[in-house]
Amino acid sequence: MDDNAIILMNLGDILTNAGFRCYEADHGEAAKAMLPSHAENITLLFSDVEMPGDTDGFALARHVAEVYPWIEIVIASGQVKPTAGDMPENATFLSKPFSAQMVLDHLRETLPDGKKPEPLTRAV
Template sequence: MDMVGGGAPKPVAVVVDDDFLIRMDVASTLEDAGFDTLEASDADKAITLLADTCESVALLFTDVQMPGSRDGFALAREVARRWPDIGIVVASGTRRPGPDEMPEGATFIAKPFGAETVHEHLCKVLPKERRPAPLKDRA
């Protein structure tokens, strides 16, 4: 993990998308915002990753449609239940959340999206004390 300023570790974001290029692009956007990133190609791999690293993870950024036993909405609900301190952003280019699909406090982004939109949503789901330095002064 990279360190910032006085040696404090950067917050960690878990990026979940089955499309490698999209996953890489989102990870790059989050790294530019001050996160260290971990990547998973489906919800099952993400849960395993979170179980091993949950104490350092501040953010889950997940796609909706993926192979495996659960979609991004189900992943978001499980993460909110098991690790309530993790901020959650759900993204999709094809599906919008229906009633009760999104956990309380999570936010949804329609694909395609740019870095500025991602940063705005990060500020919605992360309290100032959990944001990386580049996002601390944003509203």
């Protein structure tokens, strides 16, 4: 999830190529509205911190961790670094700019084996 359409499309491609089925939203409220219909099929939330509207990526991550605790969370930003209390305990942070390889390496390192799609379990 990202507010920049080009980054959102690129990240969607990275995650799709990694074996995930992607649901995209361009702001936090849209993601929160989408979750009840799809949450049982979601294993990963990947969100930017800064988005339009009242729900930034940190707030979205806290909401997801509370309501959907099985969903893994990665938060990214090139502008904002998390401080204590910004992110839930199980969330990880990735600095922008990032490459596809950086995203894949981060997911390989941080996702539990049972939540990695098959392409992420292959040796690199």
